[in-house]
Amino acid sequence: AQKITQTQPGMFVQEKEAVTLDCTYDTSDQSYGLFWYKQPSSGEMIFLIYQGSYDEQNATEGRYSLNFQKARKSANLVISASQLGDSAMYFCAMREGRGNTGKLIFGQGTTLQVKP
Amino acid sequence: GAVVSQHPSRVICKSGTSVKIECRSLDFQATTMFWYRQFPKQSLMLMATSNEGSKATYEQGVEKDKFLINHASLTLSTLTVTSAHPEDSSFYICSARGTRTYTEAFFGQGTRLTVV
Numbered sequence: 001a002q003k004i005t006q007t008q009p010g011m012f013v014q015e016k017e018a019v020t021l022d023c024t025y026d027t028s029d030q031s032y033g034l035f036w037y038k039q040p041s042s043g044e045m046i047f048l049i050y051q052g053s054y055d056e057q058n059a060t061e062g063r064y065s066l067n068f069q070k071a072r073k074s075a076n077l078v079i080s081a082s083q084l085g086d087s088a089m090y091f092c093a094m095r096e097g098r099g100n101t102g103k104l105i106f107g108q109g110t111t112l113q114v115k116p
Numbered sequence: 117g118a119v120v121s122q123h124p125s126r127v128i129c130k131s132g133t134s135v136k137i138e139c140r141s142l143d144f145q146a147t148t149m150f151w152y153r154q155f156p157k158q159s160l161m162l163m164a165t166s167n168e169g170s171k172a173t174y175e176q177g178v179e180k181d182k183f184l185i186n187h188a189s190l191t192l193s194t195l196t197v198t199s200a201h202p203e204d205s206s207f208y209i210c211s212a213r214g215t216r217t218y219t220e221a222f223f224g225q226g227t228r229l230t231v232v
C-alpha cells in the first residue's frame with residue numbers, strides 16, 4: 001500500500017501567488033517525520049521543510065509552510081509568493097520511527113510550474 | 117548545512133562494463149548512507165541502506181550482485197553497477213545521515229548513468 005500519496009502530478013501557479021501541494025500519508029507509528037524536498041531539473045534534492053509528528057505547531061521556513069493535519073494524515077506544502085525559480089518537482093517524504101535511523105519513503109511527486 | 121558530494125555527475129559506459137559512483141560526506145560523519153534510483157519524472161526508489169563497516173541492506177527486488185555497495189568509512193560510500201546493461205540507465209542519488217540529530221538527510225547531486 002502506498003504510504004505517501006501526492007495526488008497532483010502537475011500544478012500551475014501564477015507568479016507571486018500562493019500554491020498548495022497536497023500530501024497524505026499512512027502509518028501506524030506514533031512517532032514519524034514528514035519532509036518536503038524540491039528537485040529542480042538539475043536533479044539535486046533540496047530539503048525545504050520538516051514536521052515531526054509530535055510538533056504541535058505547523059512548521060515554517062521562509063516562504064514555505066507545512067499545513068499539518070494529523071487526524072487527516074495530511075501534510076500539505078504551502079508556497080507563498082511564488083517565484084519563477086520555484087518551478088520544479090516537489091516530493092513529500094516520511095520517515096517512520098523515532099530518532100534519526102529510519103529510511104525516507106517518497107511520494108510520487110508534483111511538478112510545479114510558475115507562470116510569469 | 118552539511119554537504120554531500122557525489123561523483124561523477126554524468127557517466128556513459130558500454131554494456132558489460134562496471135561503473136563506480138562515489139558518495140562523500142564532506143563535513144560530517146555519515147553513519148548511514150542511502151542509495152536511490154530515479155527514472156524520469158518518477159519518484160525516488162530506495163535501493164539500499166548502508167551503515168559504516170557493515171553490509172548493506174537491500175530493498176526487495178534489488179539485485180545485490182548487480183549493485184554492489186561499500187561503506188568502508190564514515191565519509192565514503194560507493195555504488196558499483198556491475199556488468200551494466202541499457203536498462204540500468206537511470207539517475208542514481210545518494211543521501212547521508214550523521215551521528216548528530218539531523219532532521220533531514222543530505223543528498224548528493226546525483227549521477228546520470230547512460231549505458232550504451
